[in-house]
Amino acid sequence: MSRSSRWLGLPALVALAAGTAVPAAHAGQAAPVDVQLLSITDFHGYLQPYNDAANGEVQLPDGTKIKVGGAAYNAAHLKRLREGRRNSILFSVGDNFSGWPFEVDAFRDEPTVEVLNKLGIRFSATGNHELDVSAGFLKDHMERGRCFGEVNVDSCFTDSTGKRFRGARFPFLSGNIVSARSGRPILPPYNIEWVRGDRGRRMPVGFINLTVPDTPVGSTSYQPDLRALPLLETANRYAAELRRQGVRAIVANVHDGGTADGAGFNGCNNPRGPVIDFARQASPEIDAIFTGHWHAGFNCVLPDPAGAPRPVIEGLNHGRLISEIDLRLDRSGEVLRGESRAVNHPVTRDVPADPEVKRIADYWTARGAQRFAEPVARQKGDFTRTQNAQGESTMGDLAADVQYWTAGRSRKGRADLALVATRPRTGSNAVSRDLPYAKGTGAGDEDGRVTFGEAWNAYGYGNPVLTVSVTGEQIHQALEQQWQGGKFAPFAVSGNVRYRYDASRPEGDRVNPADVSVGGRPLDPARRYRLAALAYTLIGADGYTAFTGFGDAYRNELPDREAFIAYLKAKGTIEPAPLDRVTAG
Structure with a gap:
């Protein structure tokens, strides 16, 4: 840094910001x-x-x-x-x-x-x-x-x-x-x-x-x-x-x-x-x-x-x-x-x-157009984001199952359950498109075929799937946070989870932990569980704060979109699961 440059006044600064050269203060220096x-x-x-x-x-x-x-x-x-x-x-x-x-x-x-x-x-x-x-x-x-x-x-x-x-x-x-x-x-x-x-x-x-x-x-x-x-x-x-x-x-x-x-x-x-x-x-x-x-x-x-x-x-x-x-x-x-x-x-x-x-x-x-049309799996029915009265959808359930499967690909990532925000309060929605059975307008598609591009657009936005440690009470509070300010923003849960809620009760008291089961066992509020979820959700960017303070984070190898493609290729054929993971009343 040249000390004499410190004495430049406002006109010189304005000239510099405008992209024009300031008159030389060192004209006497050679070369x-x-x-x-x-x-x-x-x-x-x-x-x-x-x-x-x-x-x-x-x-x-x-x-x-x-x-x-x-x-x-x-x-x-x-x-x-x-x-x-x-x-x-x-x-x-x-x-x-x-x-x-x-x-x-x-x-x-x-x-x-x-x-x-x-x-x-x-x-x-x-x-x-x-x-x-x-x-x-x-x-x-x-x-x-x-x-x-x-x-x-x-x-x-x-x-x-x-x-x-x-x-x-x-x-x-x-x-x-x-x-x-x-x-x-x-x-x-x-x-x-x-x-x-x-x-x-x-x-x-x-x-x-x-x-x-x-x-x-x-x-x-x-x-x-x-x-x-x-x-x-x-x-x-x-x-x-x-x-x-x-x-x-x-x-x-x-x-x-x-x-x-x-x-x-x-x-x-x-x-x-x-x-x-x-x-x-x-x-x-x-x-x-x-x-x-x-x-x-x-x-x-x-x-x-x-x-x-x-x-x-x-x-x-x-x-x-x-x-x-x-x-x-x-x-x-x-x-x-x-x-x-x-x-x-x-x-x-x-x-x-x-x-x-x-x-x-x-x-x-x-080359991208060719990859978009590549077949990756078969499907036996429609996967849609349309939610039933309990907030469950076939596309949401599929996304949660993908995360659970992804976590299970490694010993360190293995999870007790998975969940995904299907109607987040803030930010992007990872469950963004339907997967209809009928042939679409995209190249390479036909009835019952899932193409690479269809899958890529249907789930994910480049987010990592993390496996973290949370308490049963944090899981309970996350389920309670589906209702805030009179609006319902449901989670989809993996296929080994069942829970019941009562929407007639006050917000914050609609899910009884005794009515939640993970792997066939009642949710224990004091126990620590391994949860697979997108980082976006876990850090609170989706608008749910229940998982703040999660621990022992493990980042699974494949982020969301790549995980979905890998899941489809591994399964070969997918079929919509019954909408029986969530009940109300």
């Missing part, structure tokens, strides 16, 4: 080195362009909305931005995958890695969604390309070049996600990129990579074998370590976010959020901050604790923006703060799409 930093964040596997507001539009400061996004257009804009730049570093702020488009999700996010490899990503911060499966999956499969299951069926799918998946050609990093047992980082905390000056000089630029701290307890990334260290403490520690190694230019690449009001994606009105607090307190040795996670777009200049201006930028999500910060280094490698420039670029579609990346995206879209 400065210009470094272009380009980033994307929260890409989530959105390979194709979308046209809806949330995924395919941005709003300009004048209120005009324009179409943006798509991997092929990202590639085209990146090529234009990097043209003629001697020192250009492209990286990601995390949440590259574990996305929502079927054509990437159904192939274990391998298509996204193929695209990112083609774009030339140099490294990525680890977002919370990078850990949606496990740390081992991230390191062994996504980075190193290690296969699991059957090749080209379960993993290591044939890519657009005809070769099998080999993993990312770039590393994932995180300084603050550590092993719960050893306390050591599970991934490298920082990386050093080298840039070139005149006469063969090489200068280091250090990047401290950080992950949102609630990752180990998040609904999709719940990992009981991990814990998170505070962002600020971790960043300051590694900034000092980099300085001791002689690195003078330091960037924080932080997968945690914030927001700002109005003024478009290059504005900064009333900035707030965790990363804004971080930016105001992080070590002055950090010269620039890239952020993500909140899917917001802003471009701020905030004073560091020493009073020097520091760019802080976030680039929305799903490939809609490319964030750029340009740094200028003096002969010692220090960043000339007053000459930094920051801007968010919309990924407009008024340029020719990159043909190679378009070919990759189109390949996976076509």
